[in-house]
Amino acid sequence: MKRIMTRSLILWFVTFAFLAGTIYLGVITVINHNKWVQQPFNGHMASSADLGNAGKITDRNKTVLAHSEDGKRYYADDSTTREALLHVVGDESLNISTGIQSRYRTNLSGYNFVVGAGLPESLRPNSDISLTVSANSCRAAYAALGSHKGACVVYNYKTGEVLCDVSTPSYDPANPPTITEDNESEYDGVYLDNVVSSTFTPGSTFKIITAAAAIENIPDIYNQSFTCNGSIDMDGNPITCESAHGTQSFSEAFANSCNCAFAQIAVQVGEEKMKATAEKLGFNNDSYMMSEIPIAKSHYDATGMGNNSLAWSGIGQQEDLANPMLMAMIASSVANGGTAASPYIVNDDGNLINKLNITINKNKDVGMLSSDTASKVKELMHGSAEHYSSQGVSIAGLPFCAKTGTAEVGHGKEPTAWFVGFIDDPSHPYAFAAVVTEGGYGIQAATPVVSAAVSALVN
Structure with missing residues (x-):
């Protein structure tokens, strides 16, 4: 039994x-x-998802970015729009893996879970996709980037809607180039959307992270003063600064973007706590997404470094690498009292779940900072913005908090220019990040890109 x-x-x-x-x-x-x-190894889907019969892609204002007619795929009417939104929309080669035409090709093809892609066109479900981006803003940012390689992202730090996503170099998807050995340098990285798929040396924009680490780990940081004579010796090697700032407070050192001060601060915080703060702010994390599009992992690790290398890492050099979308998310967390809005770029992908008002485009928001730390970092970034405004920087006449960066990359190249921050106005809750490779100073090369993108949104 x-x-x-x-x-x-x-x-x-x-x-x-x-x-x-x-x-x-x-x-x-x-x-x-x-x-x-839609995995690449699915040959049936690859042959069935013909973009010649795919649905429309539109921007937030219903501007048509791509559509099909008589078995052919057509793009926006003017070439500047096509080039500015190449990396968002993609082209028929599907080489831009993060483009909507690659990432959402099953939706565009009218694929049905029950019957697959075999339905006749007249019986297919809605296969149109509407995006959150503004074509006007993307065009403006693209024009401002000019011939430089770089990226610009602007997104709503309350809702998570990505309003501008521009990457260069680009090309016209209606007339794609033939890339050969003779012209490949011109198109180096052309299939990458630098907003989500690339990382760059962050330079002084990383001082946002170092400042947060100092606020949380150095109790008397606001009572300390730092003397800058243009350079400081650290383990027998110099840390250099753009100018001699004299004696300054923590807040003044941030506004002055003083390398000497922030080198000392990074060493005071120590390698373990610097890494812990960076990771709390999204570095070394490959799980972030923009809709269903993965965001490249940013890198920070000062483990085992001597004080000189740790100091350089705290001012955004050494082996630091930052992704533009993540930097915009960090700005969002400062603006939002410590929580970053999760970015999304697809407003409606034709899915029935969307029709029932159950969003599938937005991932979980990310807690990065305590509200107290976020408030103090905001004050620091506001002080920097006042400094930039005194030098003629304006973003559509709106109040803003920000940090520039000028990242040395060596090899005889001009520095990489950055501008990261947010509009401090509840009517225009925009967080932004712009990066311009070999652009020189951030205030000269990167701020005009953000200004153009935001001005197009406001006006």
């Missing part, structure tokens, strides 16, 4: 496990079918 009972229990356990596994498989299949079906 005991043996029969044991066998019965085993049978019941196996039956329950089978049913639970079947239910689990069914649930994850429903949830992930779109992602799975």
